[in-house]
Amino acid sequence: IKTIGLMGAMDEEIALLLQVMEGNEEIKHAGVSFITGTLHNSKVVVCRSGVGKVNAAATTQILVDRFNVDAIWFTGVAGAVHPDLNIGDIVISSSCQQHDIDASPLGYEKGVIPYQEVSDYPADPRFVALAQEACALKCSDHHYIVGKVLSGDQFVADYHYVALLRETMNGACVEMEGAAVAQVCYMNQIPYVVLRSMSDKADGTADVNFAEFTVMASNRSYQIINEMLERL
Ligand code: ADE
Numbered sequence: 557i558k559t560i561g562l563m564g565a566m567d568e569e570i571a572l573l574l575q576v577m578e579g580n581e582e583i584k585h586a587g588v589s590f591i592t593g594t595l596h597n598s599k600v601v602v603c604r605s606g607v608g609k610v611n612a613a614a615t616t617q618i619l620v621d622r623f624n625v626d627a628i629w630f631t632g633v634a635g636a637v638h639p640d641l642n643i644g645d646i647v648i649s650s651s652c653q654q655h656d657i658d659a660s661p662l663g664y665e666k667g668v669i670p671y672q673e674v675s676d677y678p679a680d681p682r683f684v685a686l687a688q689e690a691c692a693l694k695c696s697d698h699h700y701i702v703g704k705v706l707s708g709d710q711f712v713a714d715y716h717y718v719a720l721l722r723e724t725m726n727g728a729c730v731e732m733e734g735a736a737v738a739q740v741c742y743m744n745q746i747p748y749v750v751l752r753s754m755s756d757k758a759d760g761t762a763d764v765n766f767a768e769f770t771v772m773a774s775n776r777s778y779q780i781i782n783e784m785l786e787r788l
Contacts, residue, residue, distance in 0.1 A: 557788070559599040561625035562781065563615065565607050565733050568774040569632040573602050576782070585618045592623070596785040601625060605733060608709050609654070612733035616740040629683065630737050630750040631781045633766075633773040634729035635712050635758030637721050638703060642754065643769050644776060646700035647729040648687040649679040649750035652738035655725055656708030667706075667725055676704070677738035680747030683784075687751055690783035698776075703728025705750050707735035713762035721758075730758050753777040 564570040574580070577600060579593040588611075590603045601623045605615035619625045634647060641647070653676040658666050669675045684702060691700040706727035712718060721727040734750040741748040753773035756765035 557598070557626045559601060559623060559625045561619035561623065561628040562600050562602045563605055563612070563619070563628060563630045563737065564632045564774070565605050565612065566632070567604060568771050569777070570602055570604050572775060572778040573631070573781070577602060585622060586614055588615050588618065590618070590623060596782075596788070598785050598788055608732050609707060609736035612736035613740050616737045617744075620740070620744045620746055625746065627680070627683070628737060628741055628746060628748040629781055629784070630734060630748070631777045632731065632733075632752055633755035633770050633777065634705070634731035634752035635718070635756050635762055636754040637706065637718055637727040637729050637758060638701060639722070640699060640701065641729065642699065643756065643765060644773060645698050645754050646691055646695055646776065646780060647705060647752045647754070648684055648691065648700065648702045649705040649734060649738070650684065650702045651676045651678045652705040652707060652735040652750055653677070653725065654708060654735040655706040655721055655727065655730065656710060674742060677735065677742045679738070679749045683747060683749035686784050686787060687749055687780060689787060690780045694779050694783050701728055705734040705752065706730045707732055711762070712758040713760060715759045718758045729754060751777050751780055
């Protein structure tokens with residue numbers, strides 16, 4: 557791998573990456589700042605996409621077209637969906653799928669994109685394994701699981717909807733960008749992985765927990781990404 561795109565959606569999610577990388581040069585495209593430099597001897601481009609699938613998709617395509625990245629790692633926070641997960645725990649993406657695409661009147665299951673072969677985009681197995689190694693070292697005091705990341709243009713704060721995401725879509729966590737990154741990576745044949753630390757449980761208290769735990773969870777996700785870069 558020559559160049560890795562390191563993405564987050566919010567400032568908190570990329571803050572520590574920006575602090576530790578070297579040789580920072582900032583270039584703007586489509587209103588998004590891309591910062592190029594090196595981190596543990598890897599060439600990296602760090603960016604903050606903004607929230608939601610459209611921002612994530614556009615930013616991913618810019619990383620591919622203008623920065624020639626060979627891989628994309630997404631770091632950030634998510635709402636826990638898997639019952640074993642608590643705030644601060646980690647999900648490594650086995651795959652990513654949109655939970656809010658819905659062409660069910662045409663006979664498609666929820667989450668399935670019509671007229672397309674793939675709607676659930678597998679993460680790169682080497683990066684998943686690398687993330688597992690990093691978690692094994694860094695996550696002694698909390699859980700990490702490999703599972704499906706569900707993405708949609710909604711902040712989920714509803715117990716019943718979380719249950720649905722778990723039972724009908726087999727999700728491990730829910731956030732707002734991963735599947736868009738994954739889909740654009742698939743279209744461009746770029747390997748990716750999404751790493752998320754839980755800021756909340758996507759239930760009735762999600763808004764309060766998100767406000768309280770986003771910085772802690774963002775920093776935890778960063779610790780894993782940092783360890784992955786060291787081990788690359
Ligand atoms: N990111 C962090 N928590 C989330 C939630 N509950 N829903 C969507 N995205 C999130």
